[in-house]
Amino acid sequence: MLHESRGNTEGPSDGELAVPMAWLYAEYIADELLRTGDLMPPTSFEYRAGRDALALTIFLSDTQGELSGIRVVSQLETWLSLTAYDQPWLDWVGERMAVLTADALTSGEPAPDLELADLAWRWLEETELLAPDLDAVPGGGSPGGEDDGPKVWTPAWRLGLPLGHLAIHLF
Template sequence: MAWLYAEYIADELLRTGRLIPAGSLEFRAGRDTLALTIYLSDAAGELSGIRVVSQLDEWLSLTAYGHPWRDWVRTRFLALGERAREHGGEDPDLELARAAWRWLDHTELFATHLDPDHPAQAGPPPGLDENARVWTPAWQLGLPLGHLAMHLF
């Protein structure tokens, strides 16, 4: 249930922000990226009792430009996998989260080139051409969408 709850929170945040149409692949990328952030940040296993407003600051910092989100996701998956093995089996929520991660990491979307290697700074990177589009992993598009949706909440 924890994964479904994280997915529900992410869906509501993105719908409230009205950044992109709900049926689009971009929306799915944002929802799944944000759901992974919510689910994997729940170190204490208390997701069902979470208050969205009290967690926004943590989620915003995890999705901020320049944060090594992909490495953080991999580290959290390793820790949760180990915890599941210690408790005698695989967690169905963890399997759903892994499926979302596989989709995010292996699906590419045609989007504006956001130059993820550029150092963090206020505003868009200098020389950003919003018409220059490239194929990018879905999570790289979903991360700023989720971050912006939380700011609009």
């Protein structure tokens, strides 16, 4: 989103800053949902994974460009369905990012929202976190608490997505 131009010149060539309001708003909503759910400490990598996965979902589901005007409650069902366990979220994000990238290249306008979304997307895909093995047999034959169970390196999005989904349920 560009700040309104004053004068005959338009766009960033006149020295004005392009502000990524849609992305910042999506990130704010995701952060509020996660904080309300109180599922993870806000300083943890798991929290960041949840916030980024949820912010991507919120940002990319805004197909009409109305993100700053949405009412969170009216969108909860959409976000729940997109983040559900049986949905192809990873493919959906990849397809939406490709469409938005192509649109930005075609328009030739700066896309600061898309740049931030791309950074979050890359972090979620490329970062692995050591987490409990969710596919392990319950109990696993080892005594002890949850922290004693088997752990595996897991892509950040695989931890963040269910965390975001749960935060929406708890809202």
